[in-house]
Amino acid sequence: MHEKLEKEALWQFGGYGFLVAVTMVMMFPIYWVVVASTLPQSAIFAGGAGELPRLIPGSNFLANAEALAARPEVDFYRSMLNSLVIAVVYTGLALLFCSMGGFALAKYDFKYKRTLFMGILGTLLLPTNLLVIPLFLLVSNMGLSNSYWAVILPWAAYPLGIFFMKQAMQSIPDSLLEAARMDGASEFQLYYRVVLPSMKSSLAALAVILFLFQWNLFLWPLVVLREGKYTIPVAISKIMSNDMIAYDQLMVASAMAIVPMFVVFILLQRHFVNGILGGAVKE
Amino acid sequence: MSRQLLVPLLDQVRFKREQLKDRLPTLPGTPLLFLSPFFLLFGVFLAIPVFYTFYLSFFTFQGVSTEALFAIDIGAYQIMIPEMANLQYVGLDNYRRLLTDSVFYQSLLNTAIIFVVQVPLMVALALGLALVLNAAYTRYKGIFRSLLLLPVSANTVAYSAVFIVIAAEGGIADIALGAVGISPIDWLSDGFWARNLVAFMSVWRWTGYNMIIILAGLQTISPSLYEAAEIGGATKIQKFRHITLPQLKPIMLFVFVTTTIGVFKKFAEPMIVISSGGPINETRTIVYYIWQVAFQNLELGYGSALTVALVAIIMTLSLIQFKVS
Numbered sequence: 051m052h053e054k055l056e057k058e059a060l061w062q063f064g065g066y067g068f069l070v071a072v073t074m075v076m077m078f079p080i081y082w083v084v085v086a087s088t089l090p091q092s093a094i095f096a097g098g099a100g101e102l103p104r105l106i107p108g109s110n111f112l113a114n115a116e117a118l119a120a121r122p123e124v125d126f127y128r129s130m131l132n133s134l135v136i137a138v139v140y141t142g143l144a145l146l147f148c149s150m151g152g153f154a155l156a157k158y159d160f161k162y163k164r165t166l167f168m169g170i171l172g173t174l175l176l177p178t179n180l181l182v183i184p185l186f187l188l189v190s191n192m193g194l195s196n197s198y199w200a201v202i203l204p205w206a207a208y209p210l211g212i213f214f215m216k217q218a219m220q221s222i223p224d225s226l227l228e229a230a231r232m233d234g235a236s237e238f239q240l241y242y243r244v245v246l247p248s249m250k251s252s253l254a255a256l257a258v259i260l261f262l263f264q265w266n267l268f269l270w271p272l273v274v275l276r277e278g279k280y281t282i283p284v285a286i287s288k289i290m291s292n293d294m295i296a297y298d299q300l301m302v303a304s305a306m307a308i309v310p311m312f313v314v315f316i317l318l319q320r321h322f323v324n325g326i327l328g329g330a331v332k333e
Numbered sequence: 334m335s336r337q338l339l340v341p342l343l344d345q346v347r348f349k350r351e352q353l354k355d356r357l358p359t360l361p362g363t364p365l366l367f368l369s370p371f372f373l374l375f376g377v378f379l380a381i382p383v384f385y386t387f388y389l390s391f392f393t394f395q396g397v398s399t400e401a402l403f404a405i406d407i408g409a410y411q412i413m414i415p416e417m418a419n420l421q422y423v424g425l426d427n428y429r430r431l432l433t434d435s436v437f438y439q440s441l442l443n444t445a446i447i448f449v450v451q452v453p454l455m456v457a458l459a460l461g462l463a464l465v466l467n468a469a470y471t472r473y474k475g476i477f478r479s480l481l482l483l484p485v486s487a488n489t490v491a492y493s494a495v496f497i498v499i500a501a502e503g504g505i506a507d508i509a510l511g512a513v514g515i516s517p518i519d520w521l522s523d524g525f526w527a528r529n530l531v532a533f534m535s536v537w538r539w540t541g542y543n544m545i546i547i548l549a550g551l552q553t554i555s556p557s558l559y560e561a562a563e564i565g566g567a568t569k570i571q572k573f574r575h576i577t578l579p580q581l582k583p584i585m586l587f588v589f590v591t592t593t594i595g596v597f598k599k600f601a602e603p604m605i606v607i608s609s610g611g612p613i614n615e616t617r618t619i620v621y622y623i624w625q626v627a628f629q630n631l632e633l634g635y636g637s638a639l640t641v642a643l644v645a646i647i648m649t650l651s652l653i654q655f656k657v658s
Contacts, residue, residue, distance in 0.1 A: 069471070079496065154365070206378075268489055268490055307491035312483055
């Protein structure tokens with residue numbers, strides 16, 4: 051008995067040790083980007099004569115941020131605004147289209163429903179962000195290149211989103227919709243007065259996923275946007291392709307791309323986890 | 334979006350079942366009205382490009398076209414739809430070129446090596462963390478879970494930049510390795526290590542995501558299975574091997590399939606490593622190569638052929654994983 055308890059204590063000790071160690075290693079880059087953004091470049095790296103990088107925050111943040119603003123090749127603060135506008139408009143539009151489509155698939159019967167459904171199913175297996183080559187020609191032809199719409203529209207029909215909404219909406223009782231119809235509600239009123247309000251948590255989950263998806267898009271904006279319209283990832287990549295990388299400024303830019311999202315993410319995490327699991331581990 | 338695979342498949346089964354019993358309202362026009370914005374965009378920006386990629390792979394791109402594909406003249410109005418591009422038909426030439434393209438093979442090999450380094454490490458970490466977080470003795474589960482999930486929200490390019498600074502000469506990685514008596518590693522100039530850096534970065538970003546999925550899988554395993562095993566005197570390791578692993582199989586399959594697709598789509602990490610001076614030959618992934626061919630050399634036709642090949646590879650690998658399990 052005594053031996054068994056001892057063994058159990060050993061397992062627990064090992065488990066905790068592993069958990070704490072991995073968490074600390076995982077947290078380090080986040081800690082470091084914040085600290086490094088407040089240091090002059092010379093303190094980010096080890097100097098000669100065994101001088102170590104500083105691991106505690108310094109006071110250079112504002113100076114670094116100003117130097118970042120003065121960069122000639124890229125207007126980083128403009129790119130933050132671009133990213134924010136694009137991600138917000140995108141999330142709103144995609145949420146609207148996916149929820150409308152999901153409603154139709156969940157609560158109506160119509161001809162070719164199955165065919166349409168299979169069509170979306172097919173693209174889920176494709177890595178769709180590889181479609182940049184034809185998209186580039188298409189978007190140039192429409193005269194949309196180097197515009198916000200070029201980044202917003204192509205992914206607004208987010209196949210996973212319509213599935214997610216369809217599944218969530220199947221849980222709405224048909225009797226509830228019938229009752230509203232009896233009261234004289236039009237089909238569109240049904241959608242925004244009855245269905246949408248009862249789908250708040252699913253909509254929030256999808257919103258977090260859509261926002262992050264757009265916020266992280268890199269290849270497509272890199273191909274289609276020019277200076278002035280750059281999003282954050284493109285702007286950072288331009289700072290990095292400079293021959294003399296200013297690491298202190300780079301860390302300010304990275305911290306500004308990462309830290310605000312962390313705050314939002316922690317606040318909305320419950321929805322995000324629901325989103326992951328709603329997409330992955332049902333049944 | 335292709336990280337999500339299981340649901341649609343399960344959903345399809347449910348959908349068939351449903352069609353047999355449910356009678357949903359059939360209002361002419363209404364559902365199509367609701368679906369039209371989604372399907373308009375879906376058709377234009379997803380369906381057409383899928384077919385157009387395939388089409389383009391048989392041509393060489395000769396610049397943007399100004400010629401009309403089709404024009405209607407109705408008095409005061411003229412409708413002209415321009416051709417997408419000036420193309421020249423080359424048959425299977427792009428595919429022939431691909432078969433003898435050593436850069437293509439090298440980038441495929443790089444992607445495969447990144448996969449081999451990243452996936453076992455990431456899955457082992459995610460599984461280990463999920464097991465500890467699922468254990469009865471663990472306190473503060475919520476906090477650990479949140480912290481470990483945080484990297485998923487990190488902007489891909491920004492976090493890559495942070496890793497470059499950590500791995501650069503004289504950076505924190507050197508100091509940390511030095512502290513445990515390992516000599517500094519040339520992460521950004523040695524091909525072998527630069528490629529591993531790409532894999533390690535990805536491990537950092539995706540471990541928490543997979544941990545959450547595995548954790549949810551662990552929570553669906555019925556406690557009665559473990560109780561029965563305990564009565565039979567099974568040890569922890571026996572329980573893990575004979576109950577946990579077999580029960581987790583579908584979840585692990587999901588993790589492997591989505592990760593495979595994720596690795597073969599990798600672009601941001603190698604792009605950042607290369608643009609900060611990393612060795613291109615060893616870190617160039619297949620998507621990076623497609624980007625180079627299509628948008629630096631403007632060989633859109635050949636880029637499309639490479640894309641078709643990549644999609645075929647990803648589909649084959651996913652199918653093999655489904656078959657194996």
